[in-house]
Amino acid sequence: MQRLEMLALPGLPRVAAGDDLAALIAAGLARAGLTPQPGDVLVVAQKIVSKAEGRSVRLADVTPSARAEALAAETGKDPRVVELILSEAARVVRSRPNLIIVEHRLGFVMANAGIDQSNVVGPEEEPHALLLPRDPDASAAALSARLGLPVVISDSFGRAWRRGTVGVAIGAAGLPALVDLRGTPDMFGRTLQVSLTGFADEIAAAAGLLMGQGAEAQPVVVLRGLAWSAPDNPAANLIRVGPEDLFR
Structure with a gap:
């Protein structure tokens, strides 16, 4: 019987720009008494990856364009945040009050280009917004190389036609982000x-069950007991492109 265990690393400090995230996670693994084993996967919240990579932007430093001002008036959002959304977007898909759906420069179709202001700075600090990592697959690969573990970088996404957010992979290394089962038999031998x-x-x-969406402060989770045989491929492979996408 296969058994899957999950553990959120305790005691990780607040991450800031320039921090050695791999070293912080390694110290957390040591505190938890976890030695990497085959079948372990490390899931890291996008937020602390972005913070360590300096992707936090002080809103006072942002000058909105005329386009951002117009879209902000339509949606009721801060024009400076809208400017950041547009800077990260390949195109705007839809908008309504307090929401802008875009195709991100990385290919994700997502709300507000993944830009977030929750759990970024304390209430006594100047307002900031946090952008996604420039290359989440590369970020995952760098962490995986340092820590000797497969790594998934997760973010919370809404989903078309369904309410609620759920953790999805925006970066991956050391495992197959996408497993192709075509050509293999089902339990009755059907291909x-x-x-x-x-x-x-x-x-x-x-991992999102432990990470949570609010004040849980558990941005790193170890999954233990996984098994796979497919070749490694990055999270970029999860994105539907070209003729595969019937809704664009």
């Missing part, structure tokens, strides 16, 4: 024709 498994997304969603 699978279209089955692709978002393995890294499943891992991110599971």
